[in-house]
Structure formats: structure tokens, C-alpha cells
Amino acid sequence: MLHQDDISLVFGGAAGQGIQTIADALVTVLKNNGYAVFSCQEFMSRVRGGSNSSQIRITSERRNAYVRKIDLLFVLDAEALDHLRWRIGEGTTIFAEHDQLGEEDRGRVIDTPLKEFAQKAGHPVYTNSVAVGAVLGVLGLGLEEFNDYLSREFESKGEEVVGRNHDAARLGYEFGVKSAREHHIDITLPTAAEDPASLLLDGTSGLGIGALMAGCGVVSSYPMSPSTGLLTFLAARGRRFGIVVDQAEDEIAAVNAALGASYAGARSLVTTSGGGFALMSEGVSLAGVTELPLVIHIGQRPGPATGLPTRTEQGDLNLALHAGHGDFCRVLLAPGTPAQAIKLMQRAFDIAESYQVPVFVLTDQFMLDSVSMLGDEEIVRLPLQRRVVKTGSDYERYRFTDDGISPRGVPGYGEGIVKVDSHEHDESGHLTENFTIRRKMVGKRLQRLGSLEQEAVPPERIGSDDAAALVVCWGSTRGVVEEALDILQDDNIAALHFSQVFPLHTGLGGMLEGKQVIVLENNATGQFADLLHAVTGRQADRRILKATGEPFAVEEVVEALKGGVAS
Amino acid sequence: MKEGKKQTANPFDMPQKKMGWCPGCGNYRILDALKGALHESGIDRRELVIVSGIGQAAKTPQYVNANMFNGLHGRALPAALGVKLARPDLVVVAESGDGCMYGEGGNHFLHAIRRNADITVIVHNNMVYGLTKGQASPTSMVGMTTPVQVEGVMLEPFNPLAVALSLGAPFVARASAGDGDQTKDIFKQALAFKGVSVVDVFQPCVVFNKLNTYKWFSEHTFYLDSSHDVTDRTQAIRISLDSERLALGVLYRHEGRETYEELLGAEPAALGEQRLADDELQEVINSFR
Ligand SMILES: Cc1ncc(C[n+]2csc(CCOP(=O)(O)OP(=O)(O)O)c2C)c(N)n1
Ligand code: SF4
Ligand SMILES: [Mg+2]
Numbered sequence: 001m002l003h004q005d006d007i008s009l010v011f012g013g014a015a016g017q018g019i020q021t022i023a024d025a026l027v028t029v030l031k032n033n034g035y036a037v038f039s040c041q042e043f044m045s046r047v048r049g050g051s052n053s054s055q056i057r058i059t060s061e062r063r064n065a066y067v068r069k070i071d072l073l074f075v076l077d078a079e080a081l082d083h084l085r086w087r088i089g090e091g092t093t094i095f096a097e098h099d100q101l102g103e104e105d106r107g108r109v110i111d112t113p114l115k116e117f118a119q120k121a122g123h124p125v126y127t128n129s130v131a132v133g134a135v136l137g138v139l140g141l142g143l144e145e146f147n148d149y150l151s152r153e154f155e156s157k158g159e160e161v162v163g164r165n166h167d168a169a170r171l172g173y174e175f176g177v178k179s180a181r182e183h184h185i186d187i188t189l190p191t192a193a194e195d196p197a198s199l200l201l202d203g204t205s206g207l208g209i210g211a212l213m214a215g216c217g218v219v220s221s222y223p224m225s226p227s228t229g230l231l232t233f234l235a236a237r238g239r240r241f242g243i244v245v246d247q248a249e250d251e252i253a254a255v256n257a258a259l260g261a262s263y264a265g266a267r268s269l270v271t272t273s274g275g276g277f278a279l280m281s282e283g284v285s286l287a288g289v290t291e292l293p294l295v296i297h298i299g300q301r302p303g304p305a306t307g308l309p310t311r312t313e314q315g316d317l318n319l320a321l322h323a324g325h326g327d328f329c330r331v332l333l334a335p336g337t338p339a340q341a342i343k344l345m346q347r348a349f350d351i352a353e354s355y356q357v358p359v360f361v362l363t364d365q366f367m368l369d370s371v372s373m374l375g376d377e378e379i380v381r382l383p384l385q386r387r388v389v390k391t392g393s394d395y396e397r398y399r400f401t402d403d404g405i406s407p408r409g410v411p412g413y414g415e416g417i418v419k420v421d422s423h424e425h426d427e428s429g430h431l432t433e434n435f436t437i438r439r440k441m442v443g444k445r446l447q448r449l450g451s452l453e454q455e456a457v458p459p460e461r462i463g464s465d466d467a468a469a470l471v472v473c474w475g476s477t478r479g480v481v482e483e484a485l486d487i488l489q490d491d492n493i494a495a496l497h498f499s500q501v502f503p504l505h506t507g508l509g510g511m512l513e514g515k516q517v518i519v520l521e522n523n524a525t526g527q528f529a530d531l532l533h534a535v536t537g538r539q540a541d542r543r544i545l546k547a548t549g550e551p552f553a554v555e556e557v558v559e560a561l562k563g564g565v566a567s
Numbered sequence: 568m569k570e571g572k573k574q575t576a577n578p579f580d581m582p583q584k585k586m587g588w589c590p591g592c593g594n595y596r597i598l599d600a601l602k603g604a605l606h607e608s609g610i611d612r613r614e615l616v617i618v619s620g621i622g623q624a625a626k627t628p629q630y631v632n633a634n635m636f637n638g639l640h641g642r643a644l645p646a647a648l649g650v651k652l653a654r655p656d657l658v659v660v661a662e663s664g665d666g667c668m669y670g671e672g673g674n675h676f677l678h679a680i681r682r683n684a685d686i687t688v689i690v691h692n693n694m695v696y697g698l699t700k701g702q703a704s705p706t707s708m709v710g711m712t713t714p715v716q717v718e719g720v721m722l723e724p725f726n727p728l729a730v731a732l733s734l735g736a737p738f739v740a741r742a743s744a745g746d747g748d749q750t751k752d753i754f755k756q757a758l759a760f761k762g763v764s765v766v767d768v769f770q771p772c773v774v775f776n777k778l779n780t781y782k783w784f785s786e787h788t789f790y791l792d793s794s795h796d797v798t799d800r801t802q803a804i805r806i807s808l809d810s811e812r813l814a815l816g817v818l819y820r821h822e823g824r825e826t827y828e829e830l831l832g833a834e835p836a837a838l839g840e841q842r843l844a845d846d847e848l849q850e851v852i853n854s855f856r
Contacts, residue, residue, distance in 0.1 A: 200856070209852065241847065244652045244832075246652060253642075253678070257646065259649060260647060264654040265836045266836035384841055410654075411650075413838050417632065421629075421635070422637055431637070
């Protein structure tokens with residue numbers, strides 16, 4: 001069997017059966033054994049039942065993408081097998097309890113009585129430990145790291161629980177070793193060349209760490225998948241880091257509370273998904289006219305409306321780009337990796353504060369829930385510079401300045417008073433219908449777009465400068481494009497990954513000149529391709545799109561790019 | 568920081584300001600009562616934020632020399648909450664019309680009361696949408712005809728006091744714009760109260776509400792006297808349900824409840840140099856190893 005550089009393990013089962021726990025444990029244990037790992041999840045919008053799966057990849061280099069192929073599949077029930085059947089290939093070895101399956105599947109599946117072993121160890125709750133043990137046995141790895149892991153996890157529950165988990169792991173392990181031998185499962189793992197002290201980080205936690213580093217002070221939000229994780233990340237750490245976490249009564253309240261907090265001097269954040277963000281549109285416009293800093297995280301999922309609540313898509317670019325009535329400036333960032341999430345979240349707060357504009361951070365379910373590996377050197381901490389001024393007694397919030405940005409005072413800090421207004425206003429912040437002032441204020445608010453373009457994060461080039469074709473991608477598709485290019489080994493194809501999608505960097509037109517432009521995005525129409533066209537005048541020669549609710553798989557991107565620009 | 572006090576002048580005045588209200592509007596009297604109450608309460612105008620929505624009433628902070636967040640229609644309360652969460656040290660007043668607070672912002676009204684942040688909520692209740700020229704508001708009386716409600720208002724009016732009391736609002740009062748001194752006194756009590764205080768103020772709209780005039784209000788209202796036990800919530804609810812004789816004054820007050828910002832442990836936001844706990848940050852990062 002060709003299991004050399006890239007092993008894909010998949011666990012399938014119903015919600016509540018613990019496949020996530022198994023995957024979490026295994027990915028950590030594999031990392032601690034020095035392997036490069038990646039994991040991602042797909043799940044149904046229900047709390048119990050249904051059919052979900054987790055993938056863990058063991059790769060020769062750090063990867064950040066989903067693959068369709070499955071080398072070892074562990075399913076906990078027949079439904080999971082059906083759910084994943086389309087991904088089962090000749091090379092897939094399947095483990096499941098025969099009792100769970102129909103007659104026709106049993107011949108193809110290695111009978112894996114996890115529950116029986118768990119019962120032997122004392123109780124069915126130990127099934128997860130049996131499963132992880134079994135995988136380690138099949139992979140031919142040792143059990144030590146996992147035993148350590150279990151000792152740490154269950155330390156608080158006492159020696160007996162730890163001991164029984166160790167027993168369960170051993171029973172699973174012995175089964176795994178035996179199965180590998182009997183069924184001639186011959187796996188050569190990639191070299192374990194990673195530092196076991198590396199970090200395993202999901203996109204959500206990356207954003208959370210970035211928000212902590214940025215000194216976020218207030219977060220007000222209403223739960224909505226897949227964005228809720230950021231709210232719970234900050235809630236869990238709020239007291240320690242002085243972050244006030246408010247669960248708002250609705251998204252309209254959330255954005256207005258965040259703006260109230262921003263006005264009063266806190267760095268503030270809302271986290272939501274497309275539907276919730278749609279309710280915030282008027283608030284975005286309020287941020288625009290009041291010139292208040294605000295960071296808006298949108299964890300995208302497929303729409304329209306409720307769509308596929310737990311699935312992934314990059315379908316809200318246009319929404320974020322155009323939400324809010326009237327003309328004003330905004331910035332849209334789209335991290336492609338957890339490390340970028342850390343950095344760009346800080347950047348979002350910094351730009352919001354220095355330019356007094358709303359800044360969006362666009363992610364999606366795939367990016368938020370995927371766990372990838374990174375070293376400490378990849379964690380970038382930007383200087384935290386607050387830009388609030390102490391007001392004098394003659395302070396005016398909207399004083400005209402050369403660059404259109406007025407020094408930002410906040411109430412109760414200095415001798416002045418601070419008036420902000422959703423109406424068109426004069427320099428003092430009082431409403432006005434004077435057309436001359438209106439003209440100047442419109443100009444003031446838009447003037448900063450020039451500097452924002454110059455300061456835009458330039459796209460990252462992956463591959464050769466001279467390649468004739470450029471795959472343009474943004475946000476979460478970075479990993480899959482990078483890996484596909486590595487597989488293709490074609491000097492004529494390179495990629496440009498955008499982690500800032502608006503405004504686009506001024507030098508962009510030049511980068512596309514003379515190239516064939518292939519835009520790849522996880523939506524149905526090519527929203528970024530349209531934006532690129534609008535900004536640079538350059539039509540994409542080809543669009544590779546996907547809007548099924550799943551992320552792109554490496555295999556399909558390879559397949560699509562093999563055809564080059566023509567197909 | 569104390570401002571030099573000129574004995575007579577009110578520091579909250581903005582004499583040069585052109586007003587956008589119709590002559591005779593009840594809003595002028597509410598504005599005067601508010602500025603009087605703020606001044607007499609010894610509040611420093613630099614530490615006061617008045618948050619409002621949109622409407623005629625919501626223009627009030629435009630005419631007060633203090634910090635102002637004049638936000639969106641219906642959204643005064645969440646913005647006020649945000650101010651309080653970021654800066655619990657500031658005095659926060661949320662002020663708007665009946666349409667803004669009870670209609671567009673109705674959900675926020677419910678939850679602002681449940682949260683009990685230390686915010687003084689003042690609602691100019693003219694029982695009509697003034698700014699948009701006379702449509703029914705949630706508090707319009709049944710039968711009032713308007714350009715939209717051409718056959719007369721059909722819905723029973725929203726009862727803000729009964730709703731506030733049933734949600735456990737710890738300070739509930741009603742004032743009447745025509746009575747300047749009493750209104751000022753009620754505002755002073757509301758400002759001094761720790762927790763959410765709700766003051767519904769009857770306000771004649773002399774242009775669009777020909778039903779609820781100064782005269783109508785004085786004929787249909789009475790002031791609660793010292794025999795009223797302000798700590799008796801059941802009695803307060805009973806009074807709030809009487810739609811014939813409309814009580815004025817403080818219906819209910821209950822001291823001592825912790826505020827939302829206290830429960831959350833909110834501290835004033837860092838404004839100058841912000842220091843982060845590096846060790847704790849590293850600890851968070853290490854938890855992902
Ligand atoms: C989202 C939104 N919807 C509608 C309006 C239009 N609008 C402005 S004020 C108002 C009603 C005002 O009524 P009220 O709050 O009672 O204030 P009043 O003018 O009576 O003082 C409406 C409907 C708006 N500004 N914003
Ligand atoms: S329309 Fe009514 S509420 Fe508005 S200013 Fe005129 S009188 Fe006052
Ligand atoms: Mg009104």
C-alpha cells in the first residue's frame with residue numbers, strides 16, 4: 001500500500017458519540033510523537049445523532065487542507081459508513097463493529113469491538129481510549145505518549161479513572177497491533193521530524209489569541225455557528241484579560257453595544273455569521289458616519305438564509321463589502337491559517353483604531369474548526385498602540401485635518417466633551433444640514449481610502465514569479481492551493497493568496513499583467529473574481545468554484561488545475 | 568476635575584444652539600428639567616454621556632453641553648450599555664421617544680431592564696411618531712386617526728411601566744412634561760439611583776397629537792403622595808395598570824441590586840498605554856501545545 005507521505009485517518013459517527021474527543025486526543029498524541037498533523041471536521045446541524053466525521057492527516061510537511069481520500073476509516077455506526085461511502089477507495093481499510101453493520105458490508109470491514117474492550121476495562125465510557133489505542137496499534141506507534149496524555153487529562157478524576165483509561169488504551173492497542181498483522185496493513189509513516197513542542201491551533205483560537213494580544217476590551221455578540229467559538233474563547237478568558245463579554249439580545253444590539261463601547265474608549269469586537277451580520281448592516285453604517293473603530297468577525301457558512309448552518313462557504317464577501325448604506329471606508333481581512341488569524345486579528349484592531357473605520361475579519365467554518373501545526377516563531381505579536389487623545393476644553397470630535405482623520409477623544413478623558421452623531425454633523429459632532437459641511441465630511445470620510453490601499457497587506461505569492469498562470473485565492477483556501485501546487489510541480493502555475501480582500505493593494509494590477517488568472521473560491525459565483533475585475537479591470541480567465549457546503553479537497557484542486565487555464 | 572462654577576449659569580446650557588423643535592412642544596420642558604436635574608445633582612458634564620436614538624425626542628442631547636452619542640433609531644439602549652461596559656465610571660443617560668424605545672427598540676428595552684446596568688432611561692412619550700409626521704406609536708390611544716391608521720388606531724397601547732415592573736426594573740417612574748419642577752425632581756431621583764431607572768415622561772406633541780394635549784394630561788393624571796409605598800411592587804403594578812387615572816411620580820424603587828457591570832467585573836477601559844499580562848498570554852499559547 002502507498003501510505004508514505006500522507007496518511008488520512010477518518011473517524012465517523014453520530015453527534016455525541018465522541019469522535020471529536022478521539023480526534024482531539026489522537027492529533028495531540030501524534031504531534032507529541034513528532035509527526036506533522038492536520039485535522040478538520042464536518043458535522044451536521046444537530047446535537048445528537050446524524051453523521052459527522054473528523055479527519056486527521058499525518059503528512060511529510062505541515063499541511064492545512066482537507067483530502068478526500070481515506071486510508072484508515074473508523075466508523076461507529078452504519079450511518080457513518082453510508083455517509084462516508086463515497087470517499088472509500090481501494091486503499092481504504094475500514095474498522096467497525098460488525099454488529100453495527102449490514103450483512104453486505106461485513107466482509108469489507110475489520111470487526112472492531114470497541115465497546116466490548118471498553119466494558120472489559122470497566123465501562124463503555126472508555127470506548128474513546130480503546131479507539132485511540134487501536135489506531136496507535138495499527139499505525140505501529142508506541143502507547144507511551146497516549147498514556148501520558150490520559151494521565152494528564154484525567155488527573156483530576158483520580159487514579160482509578162486514569163488506570164482504567166490506560167487499560168482501555170492497552171486493550172485497543174493490542175487489538176490494533178494484531179489487526180495490522182492479520183490483515184497485512186502495512187503503513188509507513190512519514191518521518192517524525194517535527195518538534196513535539198509545536199503548537200496545534202484551530203482558526204478560532206488563532207483569532208482569540210489575536211484579540212487578546214490586541215487588547216480587546218469589550219465583545220458583544222449573539223451566538224451563531226460557526227462564529228460562536230470566538231465568543232466562548234474570550235468568555236473563558238475574559239476575567240483574566242479584562243475583557244467584558246456580553247451576550248446580546250440580538251445582533252443589532254451587539255453591534256450597537258460594541259460601538260457604544262468603542263466610543264467610550266474600549267477596543268471592541270463583534271463575532272457573527274452571515275445571517276447575524278445581515279442584521280448589523282445599519283450598525284456598520286453607523287460606524288462609518290461616527291468614525292468609530294470596530295472589528296467585525298464573520299465566520300461564513302453557506303446561505304442564503306439559514307442555509308447549511310454547520311458547513312463552510314466563502315459566500316459573504318459581497319455582503320461584507322457592501323453592507324451599510326452610504327459611502328464610507330472599510331477594510332476586509334481574510335486569514336488563511338491560524339498564524340495569520342493571530343496576526344490579522346491584531347492588525348484589524350490596529351487599523352480600526354488608526355483609521356477609525358470598521359474592519360472585517362472574514363473566516364469560514366473550515367478555517368475556524370481546522371487544527372494545524374505551527375511553531376512559536378510563526379506567532380507574531382504586533383505593537384499595541386492605542387490612539388486615544390486626551391481632550392482639551394475646545395475639543396471637537398470631527399475637526400478637519402490634512403488626512404481626514406481627526407484626533408479621537410473619548411468621554412471622560414480630558415477637559416473636552418465628545419459628541420458623535422449618526423446624522424451628518426459639523427466638526428463639533430452636532431447635526432447639520434449645511435451642504436458645504438456635508439461635502440467636506442463626505443470627503444473627509446473617504447479620503448483615508450488612499451492610505452488604506454497603500455497599507456493593504458499585499459497578496460502572498462506561492463510558487464515561481466515567472467509562472468504563466470496564477471491561481472488567485474483568498475482566506476481559507478490558501479492551504480489547499482499550496483498543496484495542490486506542490487503536487488503538480490508545474491513551474492507554470494503559481495498562486496496569489498489574499499489575506500486582505502479589501503481594499504486591494506495598489507500594486508496588484510502589475511502582478512496580474514501578462515498572466516493567466518484562475519480564481520479559486522468556495523462560493524457559487526466567484527465574488528472575489530468580480531471584485532478583482534471591478535478594481536483592476538482584469539477578468540478572471542477561469543473560475544474554479546465550489547458551493548456544496550464542503551471545503552475544496554486537495555484532489556479536486558489538483559484535478560482542476562491539471563486542465564490549466566483552458567478547461 | 569471640577570469645573571469653575573458660576574453660581575447662576577447652568578454648565579449644561581448651550582444658548583447659541585438653534586433648536587429643531589416646534590414652538591410649544593413638550594420637549595423644551597423636558598430638556599429644561601433634565602439640565603436642571605443634571606446641574607443640581609452635581610454631575611460633571613464631562614463625565615456624563617447622553618445616548619439617544621432618532622426622533623424628535625432623540626435630539627435632546629444635541630442641546631445639552633455634555634458628551635453625546637446620538638445613534639440609530641431604536642438603538643439608544645444597546646449603545647448606552649456599551650458605554651457603561653467600557654466605562655462604568657461614567658454617568659450614562661439613554662433618552663429617546665416612545666417609538667424609538669418601545670417600538671423599534673422594544674427588544675432592547677426588555678433586555679436593558681433585565682441586565683440592570685446603571686443607566687437612566689428617559690422616554691419622551693408623546694404617543695405618536697413626531698419626526699415622521701404623525702403615525703401611530705406603540706403608546707397611541709385606540710381610535711386616534713393618523714395618515715396611516717386612517718380608521719383609527721386598532722391596537723391596545725403598550726404599557727411601559729407595567730412591562731418594566733414585571734421585568735423587575737428596580738426604579739420605575741412617570742413624569743409629565745407640563746410639570747417642570749416635579750419632572751426635574753423625578754429625574755434627580757432617577758440619576759441618583761444605582762441600577763437601571765426607567766422614567767416615562769408624558770410629552771405633548773402640539774402638532775401631531777391633538778388628543779393628548781397639555782390639558783388632557785393634566786386632567787388625566789395625579790401625583791402619588793406619601794401614602795404610596797414605593798417598595799411595594801404589587802401595588803406599583805396595580806397602579807401601572809390603571810389607564811383611567813394615570814399616576815405620576817416614582818411608582819417603585821428597590822435599592823441594592825448589583826448592576827450588570829458589577830456582576831461582570833467591568834473596569835474602565837485602558838486609554839493611554841495598555842499593558843497586557845505577558846505571562847498569562849504565554850500560558851494561553853502554551854495550552855495549545
Ligand atoms: C431604522 C429606521 N427606521 C425608521 C426611521 C424613521 N424614523 C425616524 S424617527 C421615527 C419615529 C419617531 O418616533 P418617536 O421615537 O416616538 O420620536 P418622536 O419623534 O415622537 O419624538 C421613525 C419611524 C429611522 N430613522 N430609522
Ligand atoms: S412634531 Fe411634535 S414632538 Fe416633534 S417637535 Fe413638533 S411638537 Fe414636538
Ligand atoms: Mg414619539
